[in-house]
Structures are given as structure tokens and as C-alpha cells.
Amino acid sequence: MLRSSSLFPFLLFTVALTITVPSTVKASLSIWGFEDPQKSSNQTPSDPDATLQAKDKALESEAIPNRNGEEAEQNKSDAFKEVSPEIDASIDIDVAPETQAVSDPAKKAVPTPTEIENTFTSDDFSVEAFSDLIEAVNSEENVDQDLEVTYDMPVVPDNVHVKKYITLFQNRLRPNFEIWLARSGKYAEMIQSALRENNLPEDLLYLALIESGFNPRAFSRSKATGVWQFMKGTGKRYGLRIDHWIDERRDPVKSTHAAVKYLTELYNMFGSWPLALAGYxxxxxxxxxxxxxxxTRDFxxxxxxxxxxxxxRNYVPKFMAATIIAxxxxxxGFSVEYETPLQYDEVEIQNATYLSAIAHYAGVTVEALRNYNPELRRNVTPPRAPGYKIKLPPGTKKAFMAAYSPDKQEQIFVGRSFKHRVRKGQTISSIAQQYGVGINMLLETNGLHRHTIISVGQQIMINETPERVGGKHRIRRGESISTIASKYKVSIRRLLEANNLxxxxxIRAGKTLIIPGHTTASSSKISSTKGTSKTRKSHQIRSGESISTIAQKYAVRMRDLLSVNxxxxxxxxxxGHTLIIP
Known part of the structure; x- marks a missing residue:
């Protein structure tokens, strides 16, 4: 009894579940648009003939595909809306039909191949319309091909090392790379023109980008400088002048012509641009x-x-990455505002002239003049370089030529030049006094001003010019009377008379000569003292002597000795210096 009574609830639940579940499943299928396979609208399930006919029709529908697929899809969509209007109402989205988007006259974009596949139905299909669409897509592909970037240098965009530098330029070096790209606009036209004239790839322009970022004053740890980062020996080999007056490695125009020669030689040597760049x-x-x-010759x-x-090893991939981005x-992802191309006027300077005078005649500042001539290392044009060409801002040549006259210029006579290493306790004034040069000249020669602080070990350029040290010249090895007279543009006779020769x-190296014609005050005083130059005496200073001892030796007043000299x-x-004895 206990066992049969415990099984009764279980049997009751099983019967109820058997009756309820089939009806629930049928209702669910009906809601979502599915028909009961056992139910027919025309025949009852008990009619065997009707069942066979239904099976034959189903087989026919499987054997013959529906040719109007879009119409069937539209019917399905309509059936879905009829069955579940509550879902359609809950989603309030204005979606245009797919066919309407193609026929919309406001959209003139050329369709993609995927859109072409679904554009026409079987009812309105025409070969002419399909051909027009194919031609439109092909024209769009041709436009993309025309916009494709081309290179005249070997570039491997898919190389892992090239990709590494592309990522580096895009991220960590992005601010610097943007500056380099902007600065390239100033020199690109000039550099590419020189490359084109020498039948070199114009993409070599971007070699200067990774070398210096197009900065003429860039200076490396290995002491290479300029836009093309020439070493001193290499620059001189290709015709660049490098001394304490001028460094033509910093001249963008002259250094570009030197770089063209060097790159041509490297390519002729290796026959491969990657190897030529590695050699550079x-x-x-x-x-x-x-x-x-x-x-092997494979880089x-x-x-x-x-x-x-x-x-x-990384130089060539870096160049390729810079070229690809540039x-x-x-x-x-770079938005670049390029600088305006380099333009300038050019004039010839016959003699060494201070930049301050040139800037004054051109109506510009000295700083602007130096920006156009970064090769100048001093505030003066190079001496012993007649016809030196200096660049002026565009539009200033006419004003300069109207004010400049070589005959009226203050001549700068260049004597012995050397470097002085600053020692502890020295100042600009003490150094100027030590070498007998003017403070203003010392400052201008070294590009300094009165408030500049010099440090121990710093090198100061000393230029002993006769104009500043009383018209004197210290004889150097190999010089003669004729060469010294030619250097200062005086006659040999006058030079001999001024020095009692x-x-x-x-004449011996280390001795000092008086240069006549540049110290008018001393000349007038000398002539007024003795009347003629033939009666003048000179004294070569020996170690331990002073002004007072020399004056006592020749029985002259110290004031007269100082005044004459x-x-x-x-x-x-x-x-070693020579004094005139009144």
C-alpha cells in the first residue's frame, strides 16, 4: 500500500505532461510562422491520398529553385511583420529598404562589387547596365592606382626593420619628425634639382632628413656638420673650404653639390644604392x-x-622608413606645414667686410644675415677671398648695391691668427690686453658680447690685425718683403723705409715689421719728430726689457716712446716686437 500510494503522484504528473507539451510546442511554432507538418489546410491527416500529393509538391519545390529570391525574402519579411507586430513597434528605427538605397539619386558613389551583386533582380536585369557598373568600378580602381606612391630608390616596406623605424617615427620621435618634414620644404626644391641634373634618384633628398633633419648647423659626436653631415676630410676632398673663417659644410647649396659628387662616386663603386648608403x-x-x-654584395x-x-646596419632601414613616411x-598620421622654399639674392664682396656693415647696407639684422649664411664662422667675410658671394634676403640686393662701395669700405688687414685657451682668472679685457688687440674686435671676432661669461678651457680666436695693433706684422716662416707688401697692398719701398731696411x-721669422699707411697718427708723429724716415731708429725688444729701460737706453722720454708706438x-x-725710437 505504501509503495503504490507513493507512485500515484508521479504517474499523475507524467500523464499531465504528455497531454500539455505537444499543444504548447504547436502553439509556439504557429506564433513564429512555422506550420505543423501533420496539419493541412485542405486535407485531413487521415486522408492518405492528400498526404501523397503534399509529399509530391514538396519534392517539386526542392527540385526547382526559386528564381525570384528577393521577392521570397520580401514575403518572409512581410510574414514576420504580420506575425509579430509588437516586436516591429518596439524597435523604432527608420531603415530604408535595400533597393531604395541603390535607386536614391542623391547618392552618386560608384557601387562596390558586393553592391553590384545585389543591385538587379531577375526581372529588370540588362547586360548594358551591368557593363556600365563594371566599367565604373574599374575606373575607381584605376584612380587608386594613380594615387599609389612610387619610389625611385629600392624601398622594402614589408621589411621588419623598416617597419620598426616607421613605428619609431610615428610614436616616440613623432615631434622631431614633424619638424624635420616641415623643414624639408625649405631645401627640397634646391636638392632635388641638383639630383635631377646629375641623373640621381630624387628620393636621395630624404638622406638629408635622417642625417641632420635639414639643419645646416647640426653637429654630431663624430664632428660631422651641415645638412649632409660631412666629416672635415671628406668635405675638403670634394671641394669645401673649411678653416677658422668659414665652414662650407654648413652651406646648404655648396654642400649639396659636394654630396651629389660623393653619392655618384659611391654608386659607381658598389653598383647598389643600399650599399652606397651604407658607405655614406x-x-x-x-x-x-x-x-x-x-x-656577397647583398646589403x-x-x-x-x-x-x-x-x-x-640600421642606417638603410631608417632611410627607407623616412622615405616611405615623407x-x-x-x-x-602626419599633418605637415612645409616651410617656404629657400630664396635669396647673391652679391659679391671684394674685400673682407664686417657682417654688421653688410647688414646695415642691406637693411637687415646681423642675425638674419647669418641665417642666410650659416657657413660663416666669424662676424666678417673670409679674407683673401676676393669676389666672395654672400647671400642676402630676397629683395634687398638693390638697396645693398646702392649703399655699398668697395673703395669706401674700412679695410680689414688680417695678420697672424691663432687660438688662446682661457686660463683661470682671465677675462676678455685681460686677454685683449695680453695680445694687444682691441676688446671690441676680440668680441666681434668670436661672436661674443660684453656680458658674455667665458670659462676655463674655452678657446678664443686671436686675430692680430695691423689695423688694431699699431700697423705691425709678425713675420712667419716662408714670408718675404714682397709677399708681406703684397698682402697689405703697400709698395716694397715704403715697407723698407718704414722698417729701416x-x-x-x-728678415727672420718671429720679428715684427711696421706696416705703413694704416697708422696715420703714428706716421705723422714720426715725421714731425725726425723729419724724414731715414733718420728713425728701431729697437727689437729682448727678454726682460720694459718701456722705461728702453727709454733710458736711448735717452728719450718714456711719454714720447709710448706716443710714437x-x-x-x-x-x-x-x-721679439720692434719699437720705433723717436
Whole structure:
């Protein structure tokens, strides 16, 4: 009894579930648009003939595909809306039918191949319309091909090392790279013109981008400088003047012509631009030795060897990455405002002239003049360079030529020039007094001002010009009376008379000569004292002598001795100099 009574509730639940579930499932299928396979609208399930006919029709519908697929899809959509209006009402989205988007006259965009596939139904299909769409898509592909970036240098965008530098330029070096790209607009036209004239790839322009960022004053740890980062020896080899007056490696125009010569020579040597670029960075000798050791001329194989420095191994991928970005900056997220192309007027300067005078005649500032001439290392044009061409801002040549006259210029006579290393306790004034030069001249020669603080170990350029030290010249090895007279544009006779010499006199290195014609005050005083130059005496200063001892020796007043030689009581005299005895 207990066992049968415990099974009764279970049996009751099983019967109820059997009766309820089929009806619930049928109702659910009906709600979502599915018909009961056992139910027919025309025949009852008990009629066997009707069942066979229904099966035959189902087989026919499977054998013959529906040719109007879009109409069937539309019917399904209508059926869905009829069955579930509450769902349609709850989603309030204004979606235009797919066919309406194609026929909308406001949209003139060329359809894609996917859109062409669903554009026409079987009822309104025409070969002509389909051909027109195919032609439109092909024209769009041709436009994309026309916009594709091309290179005239070997570039490998998919190389892993090139991609690394593209990422580097896009992220960590992005601010710097944007400045370099903007600055390229100033020199691109000039550089590409020089490359084009010499039948070199114009993409070599971007070699200057990774070398200096188009900065003429860029200076590397290895002491390379300029837009093209020439070393001193390499620059001189290709015709650039480098001394303490001028450094033409910083001249964008002259250094570009030197770089063109160098790159041409490198390509003729290696026959490969990747190898030529590696030689530009490391030197042609190192690259040649690496080729001999590894026995290949493939740069990417050489790159994996240990014979090239890391800088050279990464140099070529860096160049390729910079070229890829620079030729299509928008694609890589750069918005660049390029600087205006370099334009300037050019004039010839006959003699060494201070930049302050040139700037005054042109109506510009000295700073603006130096920006156009970054090769000038001093505030004066290079001496012994007649016809030197200096660049002026555009539109200032006419004003300069109207005010400039070479004959009226203050001549700058360049004597011995050397460097002085500042010692502890020295100042500009003490150094100027030590070498007998003017403070203003010392400041201007070194590009300093009165408030500049000099440090121990700093090198100061000393220019002993006769104009500033009383018309004197210290004889150097190899010089003669004729060369000194020609240098200062005076006659040999006057030079001999000023120094109590004759044609057969022997001059020695280290002695000092008086240069006539540049110290009018001393000349007038000398002539008024003795009347003629033949009666004047001179004294070569020996070690331990002073102004007072020399005056006592020749029985003259110290004031007259100082006056004739344009000295003061605080002047410092050095052994080897020559004094005029009144």
C-alpha cells in the first residue's frame, strides 16, 4: 500500500505532461510562422491520398529553385511583420529598404562589387547596365592606382626593420619628425634639382632628413656638420673650404653639390644604392672590406654579419622608413606645414667686410644675415677671398648695391691668427690686453658680447690685425718683403723705409715689421719728430726689457716712446716686437 500510494503522484504528473507539451510546442511554432507538418489546410491527416500529393509538391519545390529570391525574402519579411507586430513597434528605427538605397539619386558613389551583386533582380536585369557598373568600378580602381606612391630608390616596406623605424617615427620621435618634414620644404626644391641634373634618384633628398633633419648647423659626436653631415676630410676632398673663417659644410647649396659628387662616386663603386648608403654612413673602405669578408654584395646579408656597426646596419632601414613616411605623410598620421622654399639674392664682396656693415647696407639684422649664411664662422667675410658671394634676403640686393662701395669700405688687414685657451682668472679685457688687440674686435671676432661669461678651457680666436695693433706684422716662416707688401697692398719701398731696411736685408721669422699707411697718427708723429724716415731708429725688444729701460737706453722720454708706438702705460710689450725710437 505504501509503495503504490507513493507512485500515484508521479504517474499523475507524467500523464499531465504528455497531454500539455505537444499543444504548447504547436502553439509556439504557429506564433513564429512555422506550420505543423501533420496539419493541412485542405486535407485531413487521415486522408492518405492528400498526404501523397503534399509529399509530391514538396519534392517539386526542392527540385526547382526559386528564381525570384528577393521577392521570397520580401514575403518572409512581410510574414514576420504580420506575425509579430509588437516586436516591429518596439524597435523604432527608420531603415530604408535595400533597393531604395541603390535607386536614391542623391547618392552618386560608384557601387562596390558586393553592391553590384545585389543591385538587379531577375526581372529588370540588362547586360548594358551591368557593363556600365563594371566599367565604373574599374575606373575607381584605376584612380587608386594613380594615387599609389612610387619610389625611385629600392624601398622594402614589408621589411621588419623598416617597419620598426616607421613605428619609431610615428610614436616616440613623432615631434622631431614633424619638424624635420616641415623643414624639408625649405631645401627640397634646391636638392632635388641638383639630383635631377646629375641623373640621381630624387628620393636621395630624404638622406638629408635622417642625417641632420635639414639643419645646416647640426653637429654630431663624430664632428660631422651641415645638412649632409660631412666629416672635415671628406668635405675638403670634394671641394669645401673649411678653416677658422668659414665652414662650407654648413652651406646648404655648396654642400649639396659636394654630396651629389660623393653619392655618384659611391654608386659607381658598389653598383647598389643600399650599399652606397651604407658607405655614406660608415665610409666606403669599411663597406668594401665587409663585402670581401662576407663574399656577397647583398646589403641584407651583410647586415646580419658582425663586420658592420649597429649604426650602419640600421642606417638603410631608417632611410627607407623616412622615405616611405615623407612621401605620404597623411597616410601615417602626419599633418605637415612645409616651410617656404629657400630664396635669396647673391652679391659679391671684394674685400673682407664686417657682417654688421653688410647688414646695415642691406637693411637687415646681423642675425638674419647669418641665417642666410650659416657657413660663416666669424662676424666678417673670409679674407683673401676676393669676389666672395654672400647671400642676402630676397629683395634687398638693390638697396645693398646702392649703399655699398668697395673703395669706401674700412679695410680689414688680417695678420697672424691663432687660438688662446682661457686660463683661470682671465677675462676678455685681460686677454685683449695680453695680445694687444682691441676688446671690441676680440668680441666681434668670436661672436661674443660684453656680458658674455667665458670659462676655463674655452678657446678664443686671436686675430692680430695691423689695423688694431699699431700697423705691425709678425713675420712667419716662408714670408718675404714682397709677399708681406703684397698682402697689405703697400709698395716694397715704403715697407723698407718704414722698417729701416734695404733690398738686401734679411728678415727672420718671429720679428715684427711696421706696416705703413694704416697708422696715420703714428706716421705723422714720426715725421714731425725726425723729419724724414731715414733718420728713425728701431729697437727689437729682448727678454726682460720694459718701456722705461728702453727709454733710458736711448735717452728719450718714456711719454714720447709710448706716443710714437701708440702705446699706453698699461700696454704689455713682448720679446721679439720692434719699437720705433723717436
Amino acid at each position: 654612413n660608415a665610409g666606403e673602405s669599411r663597406v668594401y672590406r665587409t663585402i670581401v669578408r662576407v663574399r 641584407w646579408t651583410l647586415r646580419e654579419s658582425r663586420h658592420l656597426r649597429p649604426e650602419t 612621401k605620404d605623410p597623411e597616410r601615417y 734695404h733690398k738686401r736685408s734679411v 701708440q702705446l699706453t702705460k698699461k700696454s704689455i710689450i713682448r720679446a
